[in-house]
Every structure is written in C-alpha cells, then in structure tokens.
C-alpha cells in the first residue's frame with residue numbers, strides 16, 4: 110500500500126516536472142542536469158520519451174526520430190543513461206534548443222488568427238503602430254513580395270529551398286501552406302529572445318499555425334478575430350479586390366470551417382472597428 114502511494118506521488122512529481130518544461134519554468138537542460146545529479150529523483154526516474162515530448166515543439170513523430178538518431182531505447186530512464194547517451198542528448202538539446210533564460214515578467218505569446226479578410230493584417234498593423242511594447246513577429250514566406258512590401262519588415266521572402274532548410278534546422282516555431290498556395294512560417298529565435306527579455310510577442314497567422322503554436326506552447330494566448338457578420342466578411346474580401354472570383358469562393362469555403370473552430374480559442378474579438386478591436390487584442394496581451 111505504502112509502495113503504491115509512493116508510486117502515485119512519484120508519477121505526480123514527474124507530471125509536474127514535465128509541465129514546468131512545457132511552460133518554460135525550467136529548461137530541458139535543467140531537468141536533465143537534475144536527473145543526472147540524482148538518478149533516484151523523480152527527474153531521474155523519468156523515461157526519455159516522456160522527457161522529450163515535454164519539450165515544446167516535440168511531438169510523437171519527432172520524439173521517435175530523436176530516439177533513433179541518438180540510439181536511445183524508449184524504455185531508458187534519464188537517470189539510467191550511459192555516458193555517451195548523456196553527452197549526445199546534451200549536445201542535441203544545446204544545438205536544437207539553445208538554453209535561453211526562462212520566460213520572465215508578464216511576457217506573453219499571443220496568436221491572432223481568423224478567417225480570410227476579417228482584418229487580421231489591418232488589426233496587427235494598428236497594434237504595431239500604437240503599441241510599440243508588443244513585438245509583431247515577422248514571418249518567412251515563399252510568396253513573392255507585393256508592391257510596397259519590404260523584405261525583413263513585412264515578411265522574410267525566401268525560396269522553397271531556404272524554407273525547407275529553415276524547417277530542417279528547427280528554425281520555425283510553426284509553418285503551414287496557406288490558401289493552398291504558399292508556405293508561411295514563424296521564425297523561432299526572435300520570439301524566444303523577446304520573451305526571455307519580458308516582452309510580449311504577437312503572431313498574425315492562420316488557423317493551422319495557431320494550432321501548432323498551442324501544441325508547442327500551451328501557455329500561448331489564442332485570440333480569434335471575428336467579422337461583425339458573414340455579409341460584412343464577404344464585403345471586405347470583395348472590397349479588398351486582391352483575389353479573383355474563384356479564389357474568393359475557395360477562401361470563403363475555408364472561412365466557414367475556420368469560423369466553426371473559434372471555440373478552440375481562448376478569446377474572441379469582433380473586428381467591428383479597427384482601433385477598438387486592436388485595443389481589445391492589445392489588452393488581452395498585457
């Protein structure tokens with residue numbers, strides 16, 4: 110009986126440690142150091158696959174590839190790693206997730222998503238202009254610049270090969286093909302730097318990206334921007350005049366399914382007026 114109570118308590122402690130890594134209260138390297146310093150501790154008793162999936166951005170597929178590449182059995186516990194395996198795991202973490210200071214102060218990672226033409230770009234630009242304390246992330250994309258768009262300011266314009274390289278090197282926090290056309294992704298480094306300095310970061314991305322961010326960082330705040338009505342959304346898309354009739358029809362079909370997903374978000378903001386909606390999003394970010 111006492112033994113089973115101890116086992117339950119140990120499981121709880123391991124779950125708390127995993128949550129600390131996921132919430133960036135401690136770094137994966139700190140957890141590994143604790144495990145190696147005391148193999149009989151809850152950290153030491155954690156199995157390597159459990160440890161890996163606690164790290165934001167590692168899902169089951171990536172976990173299995175890492176175990177295979179590092180030649181570590183899935184039943185191995187952190188405290189039971191051999192010296193070569195420890196070194197390989199340490200080196201791997203330092204290369205892929207350089208140890209950054211844990212998140213400080215009231216910094217937040219905020220995602221703004223919503224259907225096509227609801228005004229995400231317009232609201233994000235208003236926040237950038239009126240709330241300089243919030244960093245608006247600059248995405249990488251494979252689409253060509255539009256007139257007036259500046260590389261490094263509106264987007265990092267890259268070709269397919271460079272986008273593939275960024276994915277392979279783990280440089281993107283999330284990425285997706287949007288509107289069945291071009292690829293877009295959020296560079297990880299500037300975000301981690303800003304968050305570690307206590308700044309809030311705003312990502313203006315699509316629904317697929319928002320879901321990936323939630324998986325990578327469960328503490329992220331997800332905001333869904335809504336149109337005042339369906340007719341107004343159609344009006345905005347038509348009024349913008351940047352898509353032909355076939356593309357507009359396709360985007361509106363996607364918009365219907367996106368609107369049905371609004372319940373996945375932490376907050377919903379109606380974009381009835383740009384300044385009002387932007388201020389509401391900025392308040393949620395503080």
Ligand SMILES: Nc1ncnc2c1ncn2[C@@H]1O[C@H](COP(=O)(O)OP(=O)(O)OP(=O)(O)O)[C@@H](O)[C@H]1O
Pocket residue numbers: 223224225226227228229230231232345346348349380381382383
């Ligand atoms: N509150 C608003 N009232 C009226 N028009 C608006 C409002 N917000 C944005 N718009 C207009 O709606 C159109 C679509 O806005 P925007 O391009 O910012 O949408 P988006 O959500 O970023 O679209 P996409 O996802 O397709 O890139 C633009 O013409 C913009 O000026």
Ligand SMILES: Nc1nc2c(ncn2[C@@H]2O[C@H](COP(=O)(O)O)[C@@H](O)[C@H]2O)c(=O)[nH]1
Pocket residue numbers: 225229248249252283284285287293294295313314315316317318319
């Ligand atoms: N998943 C991601 N989606 C992104 C990112 N950056 C922008 N976007 C979304 O793409 C569409 C189209 O943008 P446009 O500038 O070509 O009109 C828009 O809905 C954005 O929200 C990103 O890094 N990841």
